[in-house]
Structures are given as C-alpha cells and as structure tokens.
Amino acid sequence: MEKRWIRKPAPDAVKVRHLADALRVNETIISLLCQRNVCDFEEARAYFRPVLSELPDPLRMRDMDRAVDRLQHALHEGERVLVYGDYDVDGTTSVAVVYSYLLRFFGPERIDYYIPDRYKEGYGISVAGIDYAAEQGYALIIALDCGVKAVEMIAYANERNVDFIICDHHLPGSTLPQAVAVLDPKRADCEYPFKELSGCGVGFKLMQAFSQHLGLDDAPLYELLDLVVVSIAADIVPITGENRTLAYHGLRLLNDPARPQRPGLDALRDLAGLHSELNISSLVFGFSPRINAAGRMGDAKRSVAMLLAQTKEEAFDKASVVDKTNQERRGFDTSITKEALQMIEDDLLLRNASTTVLYKETWHKGVVGIVASRCLDKYYRPTIILTESNGKATGSARSVVGFDVHEAISECADLLDQYGGHMYAAGLTLPVENVPAFREKFERIVAGRIRPEQLIPPVEIDSLLRLNEITDSFYKLLRQMEPFGPGNANPVFESECVYASPDSARIVGNSHLKLTLTQDGHHTVDAIGFGLAEYHERIAKGLPFNVCYTIEINEYRGVKSLQLRVKDIRWEE
Template identity: 35%
Template sequence: MIEVFRIDGVEFGELRAELAGIKGHVSVGQLVFSIAPRINAAGRLGDANRAVELLVTDDQDKARLLVKELDNENKRRQMIQQAVVDEALLKVNAEADLKNENALVLANAGWHPGVVGIVASKIKEEFNRPTIIIALENGSGKGSARSVAGFDLYEALTACKTHLDGYGGHPMAAGLTLSNQKLEDFKKAFIDFANERLTKENLQTILTLDSEMALQDITPRFMEFLDKLSPYGPGNMRPKFAIRNVEIAGVPKVIGKTGEHIRFKIKQGLKSYPAVGFGLSNKYEMLITGQPVDIACVVETNEWQGNTSIQMNVRDIKRAVT
C-alpha cells in the first residue's frame, strides 16, 4: 500500500490513490491540498497514531481500512469546520466593533479545539486583522491565533501573558490556553495591544502582483517555466499576474456548498481559459454585465477526474478601465 514517489527529486511515502483519489503523478499541490488534510484530520479529531500506522504498515488490508477511516474523518472535519466558521462569522457581526477594534477574539463553548486554527485562518482572511478563535470547555479555553503582516503574535501574547495559562508560537501563528474567568480581560488586553500597533492602513488588503500578461502569453513553455519554480509555499509563493480587459464568455456559475465561489470563462482575442474565483461570488453581477474586466490571478494546472487543464485561479476582479 505504501509506495515511494518523487516530488522535485525528494522522496515521499505515497498513500496510493485511495487516500485522495489521485491517480498517476502526485503534484506538490495534490500533496498539500488533498493528501495532507486527510493525514492531519486524524490528529485534529482523534488519535494521530492512525496516520502514522498508515505510513508505516506493510499490511495492505489494514492500510485500506485506515485510508477509508482517514477519508471519513476528513469529511467530518470539514463539516465541523464549516459549522464553526459560520458561527464565528455570526459572532463577528453580533459582537465585534470593526471600526474601533483592530483584532478579533472569538470564543464559544462547543467549538471543536481541533479546527480552531483553520477557522482562525479563514476569519483572518475575511476581515484582514489578527484573529484568535477559542474553544471553551470545562472552565478553560484552548485557542489558536493567526496574524497579518506587521503584527507579531508572540509579542502580543507575551504582553498579555498575565491573563493566560500558557502560550507559544511565532509572529504569524500561535496557540494559547486560558481560564474562562480571564477571557474578557485577555480579550480587552489583546485588542488594546493591536489598536496600539496597527493602523487602519495596516488592515487594508493589499494584493501584490508580480507582472502583467495577456492570455496569448500562456503557452506550454510558460507553464513549464512555472512548474520549474515549484515547490511553492511561504517564501516562494505562486506568481500573481494582472490580465487586463478580458471578456466573460458564457454565463458565470456560482458554486460551493454555500455559494461562495464562482466559475466562469475569460476570453481575450482568440484565446480563452476557464477561471475560478474562491470566495468571489460577490462579483457575479459584475461578470454578467457584458463589460470587460481586469483580473488578478494565478495561472495553474487543474487536475480533476483524470483530466488536466490550464485555469486562472482568480484573486480579484475589477471593471476594466477604458
């Protein structure tokens, strides 16, 4: 069940296709977004030793059972995570003062501690400010924090440590524990610290683009060049491009369980490519006007059900300046 494959010359243990429905070559993207979440789900919701067993066992029957178990666990994690995200968004609308508070501290009994880190990342991305999500249980809380550029989480937690039972991490991500009795004092101290260190300008979302290009520039040679730049990740993010004055071909489609994403097709001259915008369904009305738009995107290879195609992973959309 366990085989060896290579990604950019590095050997990894493969969980064969059963783990994530992957066939053939396993890309870095598939490893990060398909295989890793299933491995991580074991520890988030239960016993992480199951993932270790899967990686080391030579028993194919046992491995198949573990693969199925981890896949089911990952699906359960996704459901729990979405429920916590939805509740956290409601809390922001009900409790947070976004005009006067440069950070978010959200806590609730019943939130699963195994997903607070993922939820903190999503809420941070939505509101572009330091975010702490805390799961409360039996009189204490376990929290996870995510930050924005220019705000050192570890420094902030150190400044508030009198309200904490424990903490650790680095400038961009951290974890903490505290008693319920100290929650409100900690929340006030953390938000006060953020208000002192961050300005409204710091909280503005800035999308930095690497270059401008046209659809006709996307050639097999170009895609090969992008592939040679991988693996991508912190310190080597995928290049983002501006593509101006593109037409929308056909009718855009809102997708996702809660209708938060959008899929459409862009055209420029004789060239056209599919595009997907995660979290950009609010741009739907702009896309159906028939007017040209400018997009900021990552050019990527999409692999789905055995088919490979080039698509634009869109990060932002604006009306074209004519």
Template identity: 50%
Template sequence: MRWTLKPEPNSEVVQELARSLSIDKTLATLLAQRNVSTFEEAKKFFRPSLEDLQDPFLMKDMNKAVQRIEKAIEKGESILVYGDYDVDGTTAVSLVSSYLKSFYNRVATYIPDRYEEGYGISYKGIDFASDNDFSLIIALDCGIKAIDKVAYASKKNIDFIICDHHKPGKEIPAATAVLNPKQKDCKYPYDELCGCGVGFKLITALAASRNQTIDDLIPYLDLVATAIAADIVPMTGENRVLAYFGLQVINSNPRNGINAIIHQLNKKVLTITDVVFVIAPRINAAGRMKHGNHAVELLTEENFEAAITIASSIEKYNLDRKETDKKITQEALLQIQENNEEDRFTTVVFHEDWHKGVIGIVASRLTETYYRPTLVFTKSGDTLAASARSVKGFDVYNALEQCSEFIEQFGGHKYAAGLTLLPENYQFFKTKFEEVVTKTINPELRTPEILIDAEIELSEITPKFFRILQQMAPFGPLNMKPVFKTSCVRDNGYGKQVGSDKSHLKLSIIQGSDRKTYNAIGFGLGNKLSHIQNDFDIAFSLDENEWNGVKSIQLVLKDLI
C-alpha cells in the same frame, strides 16, 4: 482586495538572466524576485540536488545528540521518540522511529493526548517514560520551552534530545542536546526547517556513522515533504530541495500509509497543493478528533492492507472534523454579530463546548471572513485554550507577548500560535489584545492583499512560458506560485456563474485584437458576474486543466476589477 505590484528587480540582473537562460524578460523577472541572480543560482533553482543539503553536523549539539543515541544503542537502553500531535510532529516521530527501528529494536513512540496533555512535552509523557524504563527521550517539533519538564525528567534519570524549530525563549532547557537552528548561537546556515526537517538532519547525521549516504534516506522524504507543506515553512533553500525530492517519492514510491490516503483519490500526480489540502488534513484529523497515535500507526505501517484499514478510519475522523468545524464556525460568526463586534481590530470568541481539535481551523475561517488577528477559545480542564491566527504582515506572536500578564502559557509563530489562560483573565486578555493590535497594526494590513509578480499580455502565455513556470515548483512561502495582472480584457459573451450555489465564475477571455480565447475560472468570484459587461483587469495564476484526457492552460482568477 488591494493589488500590489512587486518592485521591479535590478534590470541588469534580469537582462543577464534572460540572455544566459534564453528566456523572456517576464520569466527572468520572476527568478530575480526569488533572489536568483546568476546562471548557477538558476541551475540550482530549476534542478534541485540532494548534494545542496547542508552538513547536519553544522547544527549546534548535533555531535552530542548522535553520541548520546549511539551510547543508548550500545548499552541497550530503551528510546522513546516523542512528538506533537499535528502533521509536523507525527511525521517527525514516524521518520525518526522508523529509521531507528531499521537497526535497533528498543524504540517506542509517544504522542501526547491533545485534550488531556495539551501541546508539547507533558509530565504524563515523562512519567510514562519513567514507568516503562525509557532512559532517553527524543522530542520532535516541541520542547524548546520545556525547561521545567526537562528538569523533571532529569530527576528521573531520563535524558532529553530536543529537535525543535519554534522560536526559543530567553532560557534553553538543560537537555543533553538541543537541535534548533533558530538558537542564536547555532551556526547552521538554514534556520527555516520544520520539526520533521530537523528530525531528518538528525537521521542524516546518524546515517553517516553507518556508511549510509543521502540516497539511503530518500524513502523518508515523503514524510519530510508532507511536513514542509503542512507547516507552511518557506519553500526556499533546503526546504525546497527536500520538498522537491519528497514529492517525487510521494508520486513514485510512497510509504504504505501515504499510499493508502492517495489510494482513495482519483488523482495521478500530486502537487504540494494536494499535499496541503488532501494528505495533511487527513493526518491531522487523527490528532484533532481522536488521537495522534493513529497518524503514526498509519505512517509506519508496513502492510498495505492494514494501512488501508487505518486510512479508512482516519477518513471518518476527517469527515467528522469537517462537520464540526463548519458548525463551530457558524456559531462563532453568530457570536460576533450578536455582540456587535464586526468593526473591531481583532476577533476573540469563546464557547466552553467548542471542540479543541478544530479551533485552529475555525480561527483560520474567521480570519478569512473578517481579515483581522483572531483567537478562538474553548474550555480545557481548569483553563481556557485558544488557537491564534493572523493576517499577512502582522506578528501575532509579538502581540501575545505584550499580553503575557494574562496568559498562562503560549507558543508558536508569527502567523499562528496557541495559548492557555485562566477563565477569570479572559475578558482582561480580550481587552488588552484589542488594545495592542489597534495600536500596532498597519491600517493597510486590514485589507487582504494580492501580491502581483508581473504585468503581462495574454499573448505571452505560450506552452514554453507555462512549461518553465511549472519548473519553478514546488511552490510555497517565499516561492509562491506567480500571480500576474493583465489589463483591459473582455469576456467573449459566454461568461457564467457555475457550481451548485453559483459561487464560481467561468469565463472565456480575450484581449485587444487577439482573437484567441483563454479559459478562466474564478473560485468564489461568482458575485462579480456584473463586472464583466465591459473591459476589466484580472489578477490570476496559471494552472493546467484536464478534461476528457485533453490538457490545456487555464487562468485561475484571484480577483477582477
């Protein structure tokens, strides 16, 4: 691991923040690093308000989208709400469909089958709409590159409203309305919304003509917060406001489906981290192992007992998913070793029997092991399908663009993408991808980085310091939980390896002449027990630990040297 200390922000800004907010220099530094430079900006940061949300009609084509939906309602047309099978797609479909159904009954949902139809809008989905007399499709979290599909639908007299957040191509589909703040000619002030976030802007615009306010839409924010957490979009601007209030809904009055998932847990208050690692994987498991329809059924179910039944089924899918991705990860690691590919700049592996629903998770696990851009392929019909994952700082989407001569279809983000190619092009692609990454990746990016916000003394960790730190949540990209460095600490002599496989490290740390001990846990750092015989440096974040009803501040170690 390489430790990188963030650059010092403007000292005058830090001093003024410390003075006006009556906080210490370290906390003021953390705020300045997050582009908070004035008292007013700090107030908005610490006290998010729904009034800070942008006017939805600033988004290109929003007027057209609202007018087309209102026309459909007025004429009694059937509306199909269509979305991808991942968390962002299924939450978005659940959000828009349940809102429309609150005042209009000719609404149905459609989630494509991951295996038969693949990602995004499908011809099969359009045929389903045509066969069942749907004249309007609202596509969520997909569609920005579906030029041929939208044209095909148009020939069948089906209009499209596209609500997407993925990077547009050179050509935009000829839909009735395209809502995507990443369009070059879209003047919407915030372009980092997830798909469900764009869907929320659509229902906010629809609500305006029904004399509804943002307060009427708060019950939908549990879905938006779940999508924001799962899709790993920046936790800034509108995303932070929506996630903040969405978490409140999750913890106070969640919809039956989310409540049914929480019901299985022994946790009173959920954080964004819990949403990422507990709620999102279960919603995702439906589309990975069975069908995304199950996730929409769960998230729109109005009877709690029925939701409990669906959640139990999804829990089984999630257990199957865990077993499957563990098995495939082991097979992929063996393939890399057998082919002597440990020293490459990329990981590209393939087996025709690997489960398509988990190859994205396997790609993430391989990236953790070898820390390099990774693609995991499996057979999908007549083509090979892959999930791509990248390392921090390297744009895998751009790298794939440079290999497009061997690719049939691809889409995604800087750090995660999906693609298909013909079997005969696999080796050509693998060679080309290795060449592109070797030429373009900064050598530093091949070593995992710990980005450190500030260097502190352990004595600075007071209850007030921790309380203010907690108010910086929800955490996520561009507002990550602060990481600190403390030098020359030592263990009090009782440090030990813990966990069933002794893979974790539990310490009681002291610094200098201060006799106070600080409890620390280092997950996955059990092999560093020998490092604690003498003084050592630690990189860590802070968390609250509860044991037998007693709460205390705990250091969560990222690394020690």
C-alpha cells in the same frame, strides 16, 4: 472583500537580459527568478535542480555533536529509546521518520513511539509521557516538533533519570531546557545557515548526522523525504533554501511511478481522490487535514501507525479510520465556524474591532485552529478562538500578512498560563476568568500597532502578462519553478483591459465565476474565479477590466487545457 493589489517592482533589466541569454529562457520567467533573488547562472542551476549532496552539514547545528554522541551511547549500551512527537502533521511525520530510520539499529524491542493525548496531556512534553518512559525503562527520549520551552518538564525528566534530545523549530524562550541536546536552528547561539526547517526537518538532520557518524550511505535516509515534504507542506514553512531542496526531492519520490509508494501515503492519496501529480497544494489540502484529524478528534497514534504501515491492506484499514475521523472533524468545523461568524455579526463592537477573540466552553478543542483560519478569511484581522479544556481557556491564534501575532500575545503574558508558536500561528492557555481582560488588552495592543492596510488582504502581483503569452510552452517553463509555496509562491500575473467573451460569463456552484477571457479580440483563455460571482453582472455587460490570476491545468473528462485561476478583478476608474 476588497483586496489590496501590490505590484512587485520590476527587476533590473540588464540582469534579466544577461541571465535570459545565459539560460536561453523567456525574459518573463527570468524576471520571476530575479524577483526571487535568483540572479546568476549558478543560483539558477541550484534553483531549478536542487541537489541533496549540497545540503548543509548537520553538525553545524548547535548541540548536534552531543545529540549524536548520546544516541550512539544508547545504541552501544543497549538502552531503550522513545520517539516522542507532537500530535499534528509535523509531529507525526517527524515520529515516522525518526522511528522508521532508527528501527533498523535498535530493533522493535528497544524503540517505540509516543504521541501525547491532546485533551489529557495537552501540547508538548507532559508529565504523563515522562512517567511512561521512566516506568517502561526508556533511558532516552527524542522529542520532535516540541520541547524547546519545556524547562520544567525536562527538569522533571532529569529527576526521573530520563535523558532528552530535543528537535524543535519553534522560537525558544529566554531559558533553554537542561536537555542533553537542544537542536533548534532558531536558537540565538546556533550558526546553522538555514533557520526555517520544519520540526520533521530537524529530526531528519539528526538522522543525517547519525548516519554520517556511522559512515553509512545517505540513500536509505533520502527514501524518507516523502514524509519530510508532507511536514513542510503542512507546517507552511518557507519553500526556500534547504526546505526547497527537501520538498523538491520528496515530491519526486511521491510522483515516481517506478518507485513503490509508501502504503500509508498511497492510501491517503486514494481516499483524497488525488489521481494526478502531487504538489505542495495537494498535500496541504488532501493529506494534511486527514493526518491532523486523528490528533484533533482522538488518538494521533493512528496517523503514525498509518504512515508506518508495511502493507496496502494495513495502510488502507488505518487510513480509512483516519479519513472517517476527518469527516467527523468537518462536521464540528462547519457548525462551530457558523456559530463563531454569527457571534461576530451580532456584536457591533466585534464587527468594528481590529481583532477577533471568541470564547465558548463547549467548542471542540480539536478544530479551534481551523475555525480561527475560517474567521480570518471572512474578517481579515488577527484572530483567536478559545474553548474550555481541563478548567482553562485554551485555543489557537492566526494572523494577517506582516503582523506578528505571537509577539502581540507575548505582551499579554501576565494574563496567560502558557503560549507559544510562530509569527502567523500560535497557541495559548489562560484562566477562564482572564478571557475578558485578555480580549481587551490584545485588542488594544493590536489596534495600536497594526497598519490600516494590513487589515486588507493583499494580492501580490509578480508581472504584467498579455493573454497571447499564455501558451503550453510558457506553462511548462513555469512548472520548472515548482515546488511552489511560502517564499516561492506560484506567480501571480495581471492582464489589463480584458473582456469576457460574449455569453461566456456564468455563475457555477452558487458563488463561483466561470468565463472565457479575451484581449484585443484575439487570444482567448478559460478562467475561473472562486467566490467571485458578485462580479458577474458587471462583467456580463461587456465592460473591460483588469484581472490577476495564476495559471493552471484544468482536466475535464480526460481532456487537459490551460486555465486561469482568478484571484481578483478590478475596473479602472
């Protein structure tokens, strides 16, 4: 697929030199910092060494004082508390954080957790969950990663004398639920300075406020940051501001050889074969699918039980079940993706559309989000995959860079029963008979708004780099900029007029390109381009080209070496 190269503007040279002199750091690295709006010494200090003591005061979040008071009341009055979370990674890690922290105060007799069944109850707060709480004598529910739009459900809970504290990070609707407290930094009336916390992050802030209210040391709470960083990685929230601080320290916990690791995460690490240092990417691809699989394919409580396991044996037993569920999920994912892509290929209108909206009643509900992502990778455009559940069409949406799919879906609200989500990912439910009308209206809205260039996948290039600048010391400086993720992406470099060393270019694994690059016949560096085998023939002819890439470490048979991960190749006309 053709890609759109976007070269970021170079930052102010005077600022770069000034900061480079102050920090005594390579100017290329300083340019990368300035592009990330880190332009003075104090900002650089906070960027390279995020400090937990400088996290924003949790009481700045709207309703936090009410939430802490209600939790304190439950503690002193002997009430029972139910920790209620969504069935995805963010929800299950949220539950693990809040439940494990409050367990020391309430004890196992007065606190438990609840994850709704994806198929019987659907997303968010359910009648079944409220009824369970009322019948089991729970006076308070702490809802995590859901609830900000649950106006009717909270009204029903109030009728049943069950109070709610909502900890959410999704966009609120026009009316907030009548809960005791609604914690959501995206509330229009919330002055909390950082708006992009994960759902688990909001739950963590509640625990932080509760801990401070009790006059306790934050150290035991910070031990839970290994779970918080998993949520940050999985939910693809920006790795900036407070998220970057939480992620930085969460990864330090996960990679600390002197610290006893959480048994559940340690078991996941073994099953995923992640034996080197963990980063955001390894959490996204190694941990997230396995934790998610339990909710997609069966009971998400399995994931929570794994995360809360106290022994290696218990953790490995539960993680093995989760891993097996993930293997089952992969089978559905592969077959449904193949079928969905074939549906597009076989339909001329679909092939030429600005959107993809597919529906088939037999598709597994648990993988439609993954299938939407796969279809977006192939036909880069806003994508919605729907299946049948409880007599309704329900599914997931994914979007391209810069296009708000949630907003486009909201303009089709007259055809929907419910919807919610973010700019780039959303969920929706509608009557089956409305699917054709929805497909037509959604296509019309998107086609009228999306710019042609938004339908070409972008590659954002941070800086030009010569191959002889790629050294071990340069790579060590790059590593200081981690953790990488949305908002703090792994820098992408461009090198001009490079060649493949003679006979080095070869195809591996059917579709990948392996080669050794050289520039001016001097410095050489190994490179791999996944899915770029189509370029092999032209490269093998010895023609010069421009290449854009990230820099990584490749480990083969115990030997580590620098390697370029090629994102795209271009021949200058």
